[in-house]
Amino acid sequence: MESSVILIDLLEGRLVLDQRFAEAYGNTPAYARGGMKTAIARECALFSNRGVCSSSSRRVWEQGFVSEESQRPAAWALVCLDEGFVSAPRLLAAVIPALLSGIAAVAVVRISSSPNIFVWPPALLCALELAGQETAVCVGSEELCVWLDALNRTGRGRCLLLGDQFGNAPATACRNNIPVWQDKARPVIGIPSLDVELCGFVLPAHPDALLSDCGEPRVGRLNAILCKPEQAPAYSGLAPLTASPEHVWCWHYPDLSPFWFLDTSVALWHGAGPETGI
Numbered sequence: 484m485e486s487s488v489i490l491i492d493l494l495e496g497r498l499v500l501d502q503r504f505a506e507a508y509g510n511t512p513a514y515a516r517g518g519m520k521t522a523i524a525r526e527c528a529l530f531s532n533r534g535v536c537s538s539s540s541r542r543v544w545e546q547g548f549v550s551e552e553s554q555r556p557a558a559w560a561l562v563c564l565d566e567g568f569v570s571a572p573r574l575l576a577a578v579i580p581a582l583l584s585g586i587a588a589v590a591v592v593r594i595s596s597s598p599n600i601f602v603w604p605p606a607l608l609c610a611l612e613l614a615g616q617e618t619a620v621c622v623g624s625e626e627l628c629v630w631l632d633a634l635n636r637t638g639r640g641r642c643l644l645l646g647d648q649f650g651n652a653p654a655t656a657c658r659n660n661i662p663v664w665q666d667k668a669r670p671v672i673g674i675p676s677l678d679v680e681l682c683g684f685v686l687p688a689h690p691d692a693l694l695s696d697c698g699e700p701r702v703g704r705l706n707a708i709l710c711k712p713e714q715a716p717a718y719s720g721l722a723p724l725t726a727s728p729e730h731v732w733c734w735h736y737p738d739l740s741p742f743w744f745l746d747t748s749v750a751l752w753h754g755a756g757p758e759t760g761i
Contacts, residue, residue, distance in 0.1 A: 489637050490559060490588045490618075493630055499603065499619045507608035515571070515606060515687060518732025519613050522572055525733045526579040530741055551750040558638025559588040560744060563627065564607070565646025566594050570689050571610035572734035573666065577643050578616050580736075584744035586641075592630075594649060595621040624650030635659040641744050664739055670706040673697025673722060681709050684731045697721070707734070 508516070539553040560581045564574065574591075581589050591611060595602050602621060611619055622630070628651050634640055642656045644665040656663045671693045674681045682694055697708050697718065707724040709731060718725045723737050 489634060490590055493633065494590065494618065494620055497620045497622075499608065499617070501617070503603065504608050504612045504617060507603070507605035508612050510605045511609040512687075515732065516609060516613065518688065519571055519575060519610050521730065522575050522733040523579060523614055525730065526576065526735065527583070529735065530580065530583055548751060548753050553748050553750075554745045556585040556587070557641045557744050557746055558586075559590075559634050559640035560584075560586050560643070561590055561592050561627075561630070561634070561640070562643045563592045563594065563645065563649060563652065565644075565648040566596060566602075567648065567691070568593075568646045569604050569607070569691055570670075570734070571606040572688050572732050573645060573670070574607055575610050575614060576734040576736050577645060577664075577666070577739065578611070578614055580739055580741045581641070581643070581744055582614065582616060584741035586744055588640075589616065589618065591616060591619040592627060593619070593621045594624050594627065594646075596623070624648070624652055627652045628655040631655045631659060631661060635661060639746060643739075662743075664743065666736070669693055671695050671704065673705040673708040673718075675710050675714060675718075681711075681728065684728045685709055688732045 539551065541549060541551040543549050562574075562577050562581060568574070578589075578591065593603060593607075603619070608619070611617060627649065631642065631652065632655065640661060642652075642661050642663045644653065644663060644667075647665075647667040653663060653665070669691045670689060672685055672689065673695050674685065674697060676698050677694060677696045685692055685694065695705065697705060697710075705722040707726065708718045708722045709726055709728065710718050712727040712729075715725055715727055724735050726733060
């Protein structure tokens with residue numbers, strides 16, 4: 484059975500209602516919605532020159548062999564949030580590459596100790612609404628393990644974990660040989676001299692962020708740096724992301740691109756190509 488059919492069966496009767504998305508959109512300030520739209524546009528721009536699609540290419544080598552490489556999107560993807568995850572920019576940075584990869588079945592799953600109670604922060608639903616990703620549910624961590632087992636029988640998928648409270652789900656994914664990408668910790672965002680105005684920009688977008696003075700920056704200890712535009716060249720490269728206040732709602736994971744969601748296979752055989760009869 485196709486992954487999209489299985490996913491629909493699992494989600495039946497549990498999806499976040501359209502009304503909830505509309506309410507979340509209305510309850511999210513205009514400046515935040517604008518920032519999210521900018522974030523979506525920037526992610527699409529960053530990946531625009533890396534076209535992703537199913538493909539197959541064959542090469543005949545002078546050494547007397549033929550190779551064929553094929554790529555296609557994974558069968559499905561789950562973007563999972565633990566109960567404490569609240570950052571719309573980081574959610575978009577995980578969801579947009581999955582959508583751009585061409586996967587047909589993508590769902591956002593929020594872990595909840597009370598999955599039958601509506602517990603979505605409005606900013607997260609607003610971000611999903613703007614991204615066009617309205618397949619979203621709440622489940623318990625044990626049920627997520629059941630889902631991973633069921634989906635894995637339909638084809639190899641991908642599992643993204645935002646946070647670190649997922650019970651046995653990481654072990655279940657590992658047992659099923661499902662590739663997992665995880666952003667565990669609260670982000671540490673550097674701000675020069677902990678400038679009060681810059682700190683005020685960060686917290687609405689990243690309520691869970693830890694702020695650090697990056698006046699004396701050291702490579703490796705920061706997840707991002709927020710600084711004034713004229714300071715950005717000096718800080719560029721000292722953290723995975725450096726941004727000015729105009730991009731405070733933008734987040735980017737350098738190690739997570741649409742290509743992470745592709746399955747690649749290679750075939751090798753002796754010969755000079757199809758015309759040899761091989």
